[in-house]
Amino acid sequence: MNRVHLELKNVSKAVFRKVNNTSVRTQILGGLDLNVDKGELVTIMGASGSGKTTLLRLINRLSEIDSGSILLNGNDIRSHVPMELRRKIGMVFQVPVTFKGSVKDNLAFGINLWGGNTGIETLSRDAGIPEDLLDADAGQLSIGEKQRVCIARALANQPEILLLDEPTSSLDAQSAETIEKLLLDLQKERDLTILWVTHEKDQAERIGGRRLILKDGRLEEYHA
Amino acid sequence: MLEVLALALTVFLVILSAAYARRFGIGKEILLAGTRALVQILILASIILILFDKPLFWSLLVLAVMAAIAGHTTYSRSGKLERGLPVAIVSIAAASLVLLIPFFLMGIFPLEARYIVPTGSILIGNAMNVSSLAIDRYKGEIKNRRSEVEAYLALGAKPELAAAVCLKQGILSALIPSIDNMKNLGIVWIPGVMTGMLLGGADPMEAASIQIAIFTSIFVAGMIASSLMLHYSTDSFFTKAAQLREEMD
Numbered sequence: 276m277n278r279v280h281l282e283l284k285n286v287s288k289a290v291f292r293k294v295n296n297t298s299v300r301t302q303i304l305g306g307l308d309l310n311v312d313k314g315e316l317v318t319i320m321g322a323s324g325s326g327k328t329t330l331l332r333l334i335n336r337l338s339e340i341d342s343g344s345i346l347l348n349g350n351d352i353r354s355h356v357p358m359e360l361r362r363k364i365g366m367v368f369q370v371p372v373t374f375k376g377s378v379k380d381n382l383a384f385g386i387n388l389w390g391g392n393t394g395i396e397t398l399s400r401d402a403g404i405p406e407d408l409l410d411a412d413a414g415q416l417s418i419g420e421k422q423r424v425c426i427a428r429a430l431a432n433q434p435e436i437l438l439l440d441e442p443t444s445s446l447d448a449q450s451a452e453t454i455e456k457l458l459l460d461l462q463k464e465r466d467l468t469i470l471w472v473t474h475e476k477d478q479a480e481r482i483g484g485r486r487l488i489l490k491d492g493r494l495e496e497y498h499a
Numbered sequence: 500m501l502e503v504l505a506l507a508l509t510v511f512l513v514i515l516s517a518a519y520a521r522r523f524g525i526g527k528e529i530l531l532a533g534t535r536a537l538v539q540i541l542i543l544a545s546i547i548l549i550l551f552d553k554p555l556f557w558s559l560l561v562l563a564v565m566a567a568i569a570g571h572t573t574y575s576r577s578g579k580l581e582r583g584l585p586v587a588i589v590s591i592a593a594a595s596l597v598l599l600i601p602f603f604l605m606g607i608f609p610l611e612a613r614y615i616v617p618t619g620s621i622l623i624g625n626a627m628n629v630s631s632l633a634i635d636r637y638k639g640e641i642k643n644r645r646s647e648v649e650a651y652l653a654l655g656a657k658p659e660l661a662a663a664v665c666l667k668q669g670i671l672s673a674l675i676p677s678i679d680n681m682k683n684l685g686i687v688w689i690p691g692v693m694t695g696m697l698l699g700g701a702d703p704m705e706a707a708s709i710q711i712a713i714f715t716s717i718f719v720a721g722m723i724a725s726s727l728m729l730h731y732s733t734d735s736f737f738t739k740a741a742q743l744r745e746e747m748d
Contacts, residue, residue: 291745337649337742357741362655372650375664385654425650432654 279349280468281334281436283309286343287492288329303329305492307343311436314466316459316484320473320497325489327472328369331438334470335364347436362389365434369441371421373413378404381413381424385431401464402427403457419450423457430461436468443478455481509537543620550612558612562619566592569627573728576631578638580735587728591630594724595622598716607712621692621713622720629673629721630728637662637669637729641736641743648743658737659730666729673725677718690714 286307291298303326311317321327332338334345336357345352352360362385374381382395399409402423408416413424422442429437439458443451459482462469473479479486479497486497513533517526550558570588577583599619601607608614641648644665651661684690685707689697692713696706737743 335653336740337652338745339738339740339742353740358655358657361653366653368646368650368653370646372647374647374651388655428654 278313279310280313280315280347281309281311281470282346282349283307283334284344284346286330286333286345287341288326288333288338289341290329303492304333307493309487309494311468311470314462314468316462316469316471316482318471318473318479318482318484318486318497319489319494320476320479320486321489323474326492327474327489328440330489331366331440331470331472334436334438335361335366337361337366362432363434364436364438365429365432366438367422367425367429367440367442369444371418371425371445373416373421373424376413377410378413378416378424379409381428382409382431384428389432398427398431401430401461403453419446419454422446422450422454426454426458426461430465434467436470437462439469439471441472441474444474451478452481459483506537509533513537547612547616550616553612555610555612555615558615558619561616562595562623563592565620565623566595569623573627573630573634577634577732580634580638580732582735583732586731587630587634590724590727590731591623591626594626594720594727595619597723598622598720602712602716607709618713622717625677625717626720626724629677630725632676633669633673633725633729634732636672637665637732638736640665640668645743652741652743658741658743659733661743662733662736666733669729670722670725674718674722677721681714681718684711684714 286304287302288304289300289302292301293299307330309317319327319330329338333340334352336352347355347360347363355363374384378399379395382398386395395409396406398404399406404420404423404427408420413421416424422445426442437458442458443454446454455478458469458471461467469484471482471484473482487494488497513530517530517533520526520529546561550561567588569591570584573587573591574580574584577587580586599615599622602618603610603615608618641662648661648665652658680688690710693706693710696709697703
Protein backbone atom coordinates (compact mmCIF):
# COMPACT_ATOMS: atom_id res chain seq x y z
CA MET A 276 0.00 0.00 0.00
CA ASN A 277 1.31 3.45 -0.89
CA ARG A 278 2.04 5.79 1.97
CA VAL A 279 1.36 9.55 1.70
CA HIS A 280 4.77 11.16 1.86
CA LEU A 281 3.93 14.78 1.28
CA GLU A 282 0.59 16.47 1.81
CA LEU A 283 -0.39 20.06 1.01
CA LYS A 284 -3.67 21.21 2.52
CA ASN A 285 -5.41 24.39 1.44
CA VAL A 286 -2.06 26.18 0.83
CA SER A 287 -2.20 29.87 -0.05
CA LYS A 288 0.60 32.27 -0.86
CA ALA A 289 0.78 35.84 -2.11
CA VAL A 290 3.96 37.54 -3.27
CA PHE A 291 4.91 41.14 -3.89
CA ARG A 292 5.77 41.98 -7.46
CA LYS A 293 7.18 45.25 -8.73
CA VAL A 294 4.88 46.98 -11.20
CA ASN A 295 5.98 50.47 -12.33
CA ASN A 296 8.30 50.71 -9.31
CA THR A 297 5.44 49.94 -6.94
CA SER A 298 5.19 46.75 -4.93
CA VAL A 299 1.91 45.02 -5.76
CA ARG A 300 0.57 42.07 -3.75
CA THR A 301 -0.31 39.20 -6.09
CA GLN A 302 -2.09 36.03 -4.96
CA ILE A 303 -0.07 33.16 -6.44
CA LEU A 304 -1.51 30.08 -4.78
CA GLY A 305 -5.00 29.86 -3.31
CA GLY A 306 -6.40 26.81 -1.51
CA LEU A 307 -3.97 24.39 -3.16
CA ASP A 308 -4.21 20.69 -2.21
CA LEU A 309 -1.79 17.91 -3.14
CA ASN A 310 -0.98 14.39 -1.92
CA VAL A 311 2.23 12.71 -3.04
CA ASP A 312 3.01 9.08 -2.23
CA LYS A 313 6.40 7.73 -1.24
CA GLY A 314 8.53 7.11 -4.32
CA GLU A 315 6.05 8.85 -6.62
CA LEU A 316 7.07 11.06 -9.53
CA VAL A 317 4.83 14.10 -10.02
CA THR A 318 5.28 16.49 -12.91
CA ILE A 319 3.95 20.01 -12.44
CA MET A 320 3.31 22.22 -15.44
CA GLY A 321 2.01 25.74 -15.70
CA ALA A 322 2.46 29.04 -17.45
CA SER A 323 5.22 31.49 -16.48
CA GLY A 324 4.35 33.24 -13.25
CA SER A 325 1.74 30.64 -12.31
CA GLY A 326 3.60 29.86 -9.06
CA LYS A 327 5.47 26.63 -9.88
CA THR A 328 8.75 27.80 -8.34
CA THR A 329 6.91 29.38 -5.39
CA LEU A 330 5.24 26.04 -4.72
CA LEU A 331 8.59 24.22 -4.52
CA ARG A 332 10.08 26.98 -2.33
CA LEU A 333 7.20 26.55 0.11
CA ILE A 334 7.77 22.81 0.35
CA ASN A 335 11.40 23.07 1.48
CA ARG A 336 10.57 26.25 3.40
CA LEU A 337 12.73 28.72 1.50
CA SER A 338 9.49 30.75 1.60
CA GLU A 339 6.67 30.68 4.13
CA ILE A 340 3.04 29.79 3.39
CA ASP A 341 0.41 32.43 4.22
CA SER A 342 -2.21 29.84 5.25
CA GLY A 343 -2.89 26.10 5.11
CA SER A 344 -0.35 23.45 5.97
CA ILE A 345 2.31 21.21 4.44
CA LEU A 346 2.91 17.81 6.02
CA LEU A 347 5.96 15.60 5.61
CA ASN A 348 5.22 12.02 6.72
CA GLY A 349 2.16 13.41 8.52
CA ASN A 350 4.04 16.10 10.45
CA ASP A 351 3.74 19.82 9.74
CA ILE A 352 7.00 21.01 8.16
CA ARG A 353 6.95 23.95 10.60
CA SER A 354 7.58 21.47 13.42
CA HIS A 355 10.95 20.53 11.84
CA VAL A 356 14.15 22.50 12.32
CA PRO A 357 14.36 24.28 8.90
CA MET A 358 17.94 23.14 8.25
CA GLU A 359 17.05 19.48 8.90
CA LEU A 360 13.90 19.75 6.80
CA ARG A 361 15.94 21.05 3.86
CA ARG A 362 18.31 18.12 4.16
CA LYS A 363 15.32 15.77 3.83
CA ILE A 364 13.73 17.77 1.00
CA GLY A 365 16.45 18.59 -1.53
CA MET A 366 16.01 21.17 -4.26
CA VAL A 367 17.68 21.63 -7.63
CA PHE A 368 17.27 25.09 -9.10
CA GLN A 369 16.61 26.22 -12.65
CA VAL A 370 19.99 27.96 -12.96
CA PRO A 371 22.76 25.83 -11.45
CA VAL A 372 24.81 27.61 -8.77
CA THR A 373 28.13 26.03 -7.88
CA PHE A 374 30.09 27.08 -4.82
CA LYS A 375 33.66 28.37 -4.88
CA GLY A 376 36.15 25.52 -5.07
CA SER A 377 36.53 22.25 -6.92
CA VAL A 378 33.79 19.83 -7.97
CA LYS A 379 34.92 17.62 -5.10
CA ASP A 380 34.51 20.52 -2.62
CA ASN A 381 30.97 21.05 -3.90
CA LEU A 382 30.04 17.40 -3.55
CA ALA A 383 31.60 17.22 -0.08
CA PHE A 384 29.50 20.16 1.15
CA GLY A 385 26.52 18.14 2.34
CA ILE A 386 28.72 15.30 3.60
CA ASN A 387 30.76 17.74 5.72
CA LEU A 388 27.57 19.39 6.95
CA TRP A 389 25.51 16.32 7.75
CA GLY A 390 27.85 13.36 7.72
CA GLY A 391 26.36 10.55 5.69
CA ASN A 392 27.97 7.49 4.18
CA THR A 393 27.77 8.25 0.47
CA GLY A 394 31.27 8.61 -0.95
CA ILE A 395 32.16 11.34 -3.41
CA GLU A 396 33.13 8.74 -6.01
CA THR A 397 29.71 7.06 -5.75
CA LEU A 398 27.93 10.41 -5.99
CA SER A 399 29.89 11.54 -9.01
CA ARG A 400 29.39 8.19 -10.73
CA ASP A 401 25.63 8.27 -10.03
CA ALA A 402 25.40 11.83 -11.38
CA GLY A 403 27.47 10.99 -14.45
CA ILE A 404 30.38 13.27 -13.51
CA PRO A 405 33.66 11.98 -15.00
CA GLU A 406 36.35 11.26 -12.41
CA ASP A 407 38.83 13.62 -14.05
CA LEU A 408 36.46 16.53 -13.40
CA LEU A 409 36.50 16.07 -9.62
CA ASP A 410 39.50 18.36 -9.11
CA ALA A 411 38.34 20.93 -11.68
CA ASP A 412 37.21 24.41 -10.63
CA ALA A 413 33.41 24.11 -10.39
CA GLY A 414 32.97 27.68 -11.66
CA GLN A 415 34.63 26.79 -14.99
CA LEU A 416 32.26 23.93 -15.92
CA SER A 417 29.63 24.05 -18.66
CA ILE A 418 26.03 24.64 -17.54
CA GLY A 419 25.17 20.98 -18.09
CA GLU A 420 28.14 19.86 -15.98
CA LYS A 421 27.25 22.40 -13.29
CA GLN A 422 23.70 21.06 -13.15
CA ARG A 423 25.06 17.53 -12.65
CA VAL A 424 27.21 18.83 -9.79
CA CYS A 425 24.13 20.50 -8.24
CA ILE A 426 22.12 17.26 -8.55
CA ALA A 427 24.94 15.23 -6.99
CA ARG A 428 25.36 17.86 -4.25
CA ALA A 429 21.66 17.62 -3.41
CA LEU A 430 21.85 13.80 -3.41
CA ALA A 431 24.80 13.89 -0.99
CA ASN A 432 22.29 14.85 1.71
CA GLN A 433 20.39 11.62 1.01
CA PRO A 434 17.05 13.44 0.69
CA GLU A 435 13.69 11.67 0.87
CA ILE A 436 12.16 14.11 -1.60
CA LEU A 437 13.78 15.92 -4.51
CA LEU A 438 12.26 19.15 -5.84
CA LEU A 439 13.34 19.91 -9.38
CA ASP A 440 12.71 23.44 -10.61
CA GLU A 441 13.00 23.20 -14.40
CA PRO A 442 16.46 21.63 -14.05
CA THR A 443 17.02 21.32 -17.79
CA SER A 444 15.62 24.64 -19.00
CA SER A 445 19.04 26.25 -19.45
CA LEU A 446 20.52 23.23 -21.23
CA ASP A 447 20.69 22.25 -24.89
CA ALA A 448 18.39 19.44 -26.05
CA GLN A 449 21.01 16.69 -25.82
CA SER A 450 22.20 17.66 -22.33
CA ALA A 451 18.57 18.05 -21.23
CA GLU A 452 17.75 14.49 -22.28
CA THR A 453 20.86 13.13 -20.56
CA ILE A 454 19.92 14.90 -17.30
CA GLU A 455 16.31 13.68 -17.63
CA LYS A 456 17.47 10.08 -17.98
CA LEU A 457 19.89 10.50 -15.09
CA LEU A 458 17.17 11.84 -12.78
CA LEU A 459 14.69 9.11 -13.74
CA ASP A 460 17.32 6.41 -13.13
CA LEU A 461 18.16 7.93 -9.75
CA GLN A 462 14.48 8.07 -8.84
CA LYS A 463 14.08 4.36 -9.49
CA GLU A 464 17.36 3.34 -7.83
CA ARG A 465 16.79 5.37 -4.67
CA ASP A 466 12.99 5.21 -4.51
CA LEU A 467 12.98 9.02 -4.42
CA THR A 468 9.80 11.04 -4.26
CA ILE A 469 10.19 13.67 -6.99
CA LEU A 470 8.24 16.84 -7.79
CA TRP A 471 9.43 17.97 -11.20
CA VAL A 472 8.43 21.42 -12.42
CA THR A 473 8.56 21.98 -16.16
CA HIS A 474 6.96 24.34 -18.62
CA GLU A 475 7.50 21.96 -21.56
CA LYS A 476 4.62 19.62 -22.33
CA ASP A 477 6.91 17.37 -24.41
CA GLN A 478 9.23 16.94 -21.49
CA ALA A 479 6.32 16.14 -19.17
CA GLU A 480 5.23 13.45 -21.65
CA ARG A 481 8.75 11.99 -21.73
CA ILE A 482 9.18 12.02 -17.96
CA GLY A 483 5.89 10.24 -17.24
CA GLY A 484 4.57 9.94 -13.70
CA ARG A 485 1.46 11.83 -12.53
CA ARG A 486 0.99 15.02 -14.51
CA LEU A 487 -0.54 18.09 -12.90
CA ILE A 488 -1.04 21.63 -14.11
CA LEU A 489 -0.98 24.73 -11.93
CA LYS A 490 -3.81 27.03 -12.91
CA ASP A 491 -5.36 29.93 -10.99
CA GLY A 492 -3.40 28.99 -7.88
CA ARG A 493 -4.55 25.34 -7.78
CA LEU A 494 -3.38 22.02 -9.16
CA GLU A 495 -5.46 20.05 -11.65
CA GLU A 496 -4.89 16.72 -13.37
CA TYR A 497 -3.38 17.33 -16.80
CA HIS A 498 -4.79 15.53 -19.80
CA ALA A 499 -2.87 15.88 -23.06
CA MET B 500 46.38 85.44 16.31
CA LEU B 501 47.42 82.10 14.76
CA GLU B 502 43.93 80.63 15.18
CA VAL B 503 42.30 83.68 13.56
CA LEU B 504 44.54 83.30 10.49
CA ALA B 505 43.86 79.54 10.27
CA LEU B 506 40.10 80.06 10.54
CA ALA B 507 40.21 82.87 7.98
CA LEU B 508 42.05 80.55 5.54
CA THR B 509 39.40 77.85 6.14
CA VAL B 510 36.49 80.24 5.46
CA PHE B 511 38.23 81.52 2.33
CA LEU B 512 38.82 77.96 0.99
CA VAL B 513 35.26 76.83 1.73
CA ILE B 514 33.77 79.84 -0.10
CA LEU B 515 36.20 79.46 -3.00
CA SER B 516 35.54 75.71 -3.45
CA ALA B 517 31.76 76.20 -3.10
CA ALA B 518 31.82 78.94 -5.74
CA TYR B 519 33.85 76.75 -8.10
CA ALA B 520 31.66 73.67 -7.44
CA ARG B 521 28.46 75.53 -8.35
CA ARG B 522 29.02 74.50 -11.97
CA PHE B 523 28.75 70.84 -10.84
CA GLY B 524 25.59 71.55 -8.86
CA ILE B 525 27.22 70.83 -5.48
CA GLY B 526 28.14 74.37 -4.43
CA LYS B 527 25.45 74.55 -1.76
CA GLU B 528 26.38 71.13 -0.39
CA ILE B 529 30.06 72.08 -0.07
CA LEU B 530 29.16 75.38 1.61
CA LEU B 531 26.91 73.56 4.08
CA ALA B 532 29.44 70.76 4.76
CA GLY B 533 32.28 73.28 5.20
CA THR B 534 30.22 75.45 7.57
CA ARG B 535 29.14 72.41 9.57
CA ALA B 536 32.73 71.17 9.82
CA LEU B 537 33.91 74.59 11.00
CA VAL B 538 31.19 74.99 13.62
CA GLN B 539 31.53 71.38 14.84
CA ILE B 540 35.32 71.58 15.24
CA LEU B 541 35.01 74.84 17.19
CA ILE B 542 32.39 73.26 19.46
CA LEU B 543 34.68 70.24 19.94
CA ALA B 544 37.63 72.52 20.84
CA SER B 545 35.42 74.32 23.36
CA ILE B 546 34.30 71.01 24.86
CA ILE B 547 37.91 69.80 25.20
CA LEU B 548 38.78 73.13 26.80
CA ILE B 549 35.98 72.65 29.33
CA LEU B 550 37.00 69.00 29.89
CA PHE B 551 40.50 70.08 30.99
CA ASP B 552 39.07 71.03 34.40
CA LYS B 553 36.54 68.18 34.69
CA PRO B 554 36.96 64.61 36.02
CA LEU B 555 37.82 61.91 33.41
CA PHE B 556 34.24 60.63 33.53
CA TRP B 557 33.21 63.56 31.35
CA SER B 558 35.77 62.69 28.68
CA LEU B 559 34.45 59.15 28.55
CA LEU B 560 30.92 60.51 28.32
CA VAL B 561 31.89 62.64 25.31
CA LEU B 562 33.39 59.55 23.66
CA ALA B 563 30.22 57.56 24.42
CA VAL B 564 28.13 60.27 22.71
CA MET B 565 30.50 60.21 19.71
CA ALA B 566 30.18 56.39 19.50
CA ALA B 567 26.37 56.67 19.66
CA ILE B 568 26.32 59.21 16.80
CA ALA B 569 28.81 57.08 14.81
CA GLY B 570 26.65 54.01 15.43
CA HIS B 571 23.57 55.85 14.21
CA THR B 572 25.39 56.91 11.02
CA THR B 573 26.40 53.30 10.29
CA TYR B 574 22.90 52.10 11.17
CA SER B 575 21.41 54.56 8.65
CA ARG B 576 23.90 53.39 6.03
CA SER B 577 22.76 49.80 6.63
CA GLY B 578 19.22 50.76 5.61
CA LYS B 579 18.08 50.69 9.26
CA LEU B 580 18.38 46.95 9.76
CA GLU B 581 16.34 45.30 12.49
CA ARG B 582 18.34 45.48 15.77
CA GLY B 583 20.99 47.34 13.73
CA LEU B 584 21.30 50.42 15.97
CA PRO B 585 22.47 48.71 19.19
CA VAL B 586 24.70 46.36 17.17
CA ALA B 587 26.36 49.32 15.38
CA ILE B 588 26.87 51.38 18.56
CA VAL B 589 28.25 48.48 20.60
CA SER B 590 30.53 47.28 17.76
CA ILE B 591 32.07 50.72 17.22
CA ALA B 592 32.31 51.57 20.94
CA ALA B 593 33.77 48.20 21.97
CA ALA B 594 36.38 48.08 19.18
CA SER B 595 37.46 51.69 19.83
CA LEU B 596 37.67 51.22 23.58
CA VAL B 597 39.74 48.03 23.29
CA LEU B 598 42.30 49.84 21.12
CA LEU B 599 42.25 53.05 23.19
CA ILE B 600 43.11 51.44 26.54
CA PRO B 601 46.71 50.29 25.68
CA PHE B 602 47.82 53.87 24.94
CA PHE B 603 47.10 54.82 28.55
CA LEU B 604 47.98 51.48 30.19
CA MET B 605 51.42 51.52 28.54
CA GLY B 606 51.93 55.18 29.39
CA ILE B 607 52.23 56.33 25.76
CA PHE B 608 49.80 59.14 26.64
CA PRO B 609 49.01 60.56 30.08
CA LEU B 610 45.48 59.88 31.27
CA GLU B 611 44.16 63.35 30.46
CA ALA B 612 41.23 64.74 28.51
CA ARG B 613 43.47 66.35 25.88
CA TYR B 614 44.74 62.85 24.90
CA ILE B 615 41.67 60.68 25.60
CA VAL B 616 39.18 62.63 23.50
CA PRO B 617 41.17 63.13 20.27
CA THR B 618 42.65 59.60 20.24
CA GLY B 619 39.26 58.07 21.01
CA SER B 620 37.55 60.16 18.34
CA ILE B 621 40.06 59.05 15.66
CA LEU B 622 39.39 55.42 16.54
CA ILE B 623 35.60 55.90 16.62
CA GLY B 624 35.52 57.87 13.35
CA ASN B 625 37.51 55.28 11.46
CA ALA B 626 35.61 52.36 12.98
CA MET B 627 32.43 54.10 11.77
CA ASN B 628 33.76 54.58 8.22
CA VAL B 629 34.94 50.98 7.89
CA SER B 630 31.72 49.57 9.41
CA SER B 631 29.51 51.69 7.13
CA LEU B 632 31.41 50.55 4.04
CA ALA B 633 31.37 46.94 5.23
CA ILE B 634 27.64 46.74 6.00
CA ASP B 635 26.75 48.48 2.75
CA ARG B 636 28.84 46.02 0.76
CA TYR B 637 27.61 43.01 2.81
CA LYS B 638 23.99 43.90 2.11
CA GLY B 639 24.77 44.43 -1.59
CA GLU B 640 26.56 41.09 -1.81
CA ILE B 641 23.62 39.24 -0.23
CA LYS B 642 21.20 40.91 -2.66
CA ASN B 643 23.38 40.20 -5.71
CA ARG B 644 24.18 36.65 -4.66
CA ARG B 645 20.68 35.74 -3.52
CA SER B 646 20.61 32.55 -5.61
CA GLU B 647 23.95 31.40 -4.15
CA VAL B 648 22.84 32.14 -0.57
CA GLU B 649 19.60 30.23 -1.17
CA ALA B 650 21.49 27.32 -2.75
CA TYR B 651 23.40 27.00 0.54
CA LEU B 652 20.17 27.26 2.56
CA ALA B 653 18.47 24.65 0.38
CA LEU B 654 21.20 22.18 1.31
CA GLY B 655 20.52 22.73 5.00
CA ALA B 656 23.23 25.30 5.74
CA LYS B 657 22.63 27.74 8.60
CA PRO B 658 22.26 31.43 7.62
CA GLU B 659 25.74 32.28 8.98
CA LEU B 660 27.30 29.70 6.66
CA ALA B 661 25.08 30.67 3.71
CA ALA B 662 26.12 34.32 4.04
CA ALA B 663 29.79 33.68 4.92
CA VAL B 664 31.12 34.43 1.42
CA CYS B 665 29.21 37.74 1.35
CA LEU B 666 30.44 38.68 4.84
CA LYS B 667 34.04 38.01 3.87
CA GLN B 668 33.66 40.19 0.78
CA GLY B 669 32.06 42.97 2.84
CA ILE B 670 34.95 43.13 5.32
CA LEU B 671 37.59 42.80 2.62
CA SER B 672 36.14 45.65 0.53
CA ALA B 673 35.86 47.93 3.55
CA LEU B 674 39.46 47.33 4.61
CA ILE B 675 41.06 47.82 1.18
CA PRO B 676 41.40 51.64 1.56
CA SER B 677 43.01 51.21 5.01
CA ILE B 678 45.38 48.53 3.71
CA ASP B 679 46.37 50.79 0.78
CA ASN B 680 46.88 53.71 3.18
CA MET B 681 49.07 51.54 5.38
CA LYS B 682 51.18 50.48 2.38
CA ASN B 683 51.75 54.09 1.35
CA LEU B 684 52.20 55.54 4.81
CA GLY B 685 55.14 57.95 4.84
CA ILE B 686 55.68 57.67 1.06
CA VAL B 687 52.60 59.27 -0.49
CA TRP B 688 51.34 61.07 2.59
CA ILE B 689 52.23 62.08 6.13
CA PRO B 690 49.22 61.36 8.31
CA GLY B 691 47.44 63.86 10.55
CA VAL B 692 48.83 63.01 13.98
CA MET B 693 52.45 63.10 12.80
CA THR B 694 51.85 66.30 10.87
CA GLY B 695 50.30 67.89 13.97
CA MET B 696 53.15 66.78 16.23
CA LEU B 697 55.81 67.97 13.78
CA LEU B 698 54.07 71.32 13.43
CA GLY B 699 53.97 71.47 17.23
CA GLY B 700 57.77 71.00 17.35
CA ALA B 701 57.97 67.29 18.38
CA ASP B 702 60.92 65.04 17.60
CA PRO B 703 60.29 63.34 14.18
CA MET B 704 61.10 59.85 15.50
CA GLU B 705 58.72 60.27 18.44
CA ALA B 706 56.04 61.66 16.11
CA ALA B 707 56.52 58.74 13.69
CA SER B 708 56.37 56.10 16.47
CA ILE B 709 53.17 57.49 17.93
CA GLN B 710 51.70 57.89 14.47
CA ILE B 711 52.32 54.26 13.50
CA ALA B 712 50.89 53.05 16.82
CA ILE B 713 47.75 55.12 16.23
CA PHE B 714 47.57 54.07 12.61
CA THR B 715 47.68 50.35 13.33
CA SER B 716 45.20 50.82 16.19
CA ILE B 717 42.84 52.58 13.78
CA PHE B 718 43.16 49.68 11.35
CA VAL B 719 42.56 47.02 13.99
CA ALA B 720 39.62 48.96 15.51
CA GLY B 721 38.04 49.19 12.05
CA MET B 722 38.56 45.50 11.46
CA ILE B 723 37.09 44.49 14.83
CA ALA B 724 34.14 46.90 14.59
CA SER B 725 33.20 45.82 11.05
CA SER B 726 33.59 42.12 11.91
CA LEU B 727 31.34 42.47 14.98
CA MET B 728 28.84 44.61 13.08
CA LEU B 729 28.55 42.20 10.15
CA HIS B 730 28.54 39.08 12.29
CA TYR B 731 25.71 40.31 14.50
CA SER B 732 23.78 41.81 11.55
CA THR B 733 23.51 38.50 9.69
CA ASP B 734 20.33 37.49 11.55
CA SER B 735 18.63 40.69 10.34
CA PHE B 736 18.77 39.44 6.75
CA PHE B 737 17.00 36.16 7.58
CA THR B 738 13.70 35.16 9.17
CA LYS B 739 13.51 32.90 12.21
CA ALA B 740 12.87 29.98 9.82
CA ALA B 741 16.27 30.66 8.17
CA GLN B 742 14.69 32.18 5.05
CA LEU B 743 16.34 35.06 3.24
CA ARG B 744 13.97 38.01 3.74
CA GLU B 745 11.96 39.02 0.69
CA GLU B 746 13.05 42.65 0.95
CA MET B 747 16.58 41.40 0.19
CA ASP B 748 15.37 40.70 -3.36
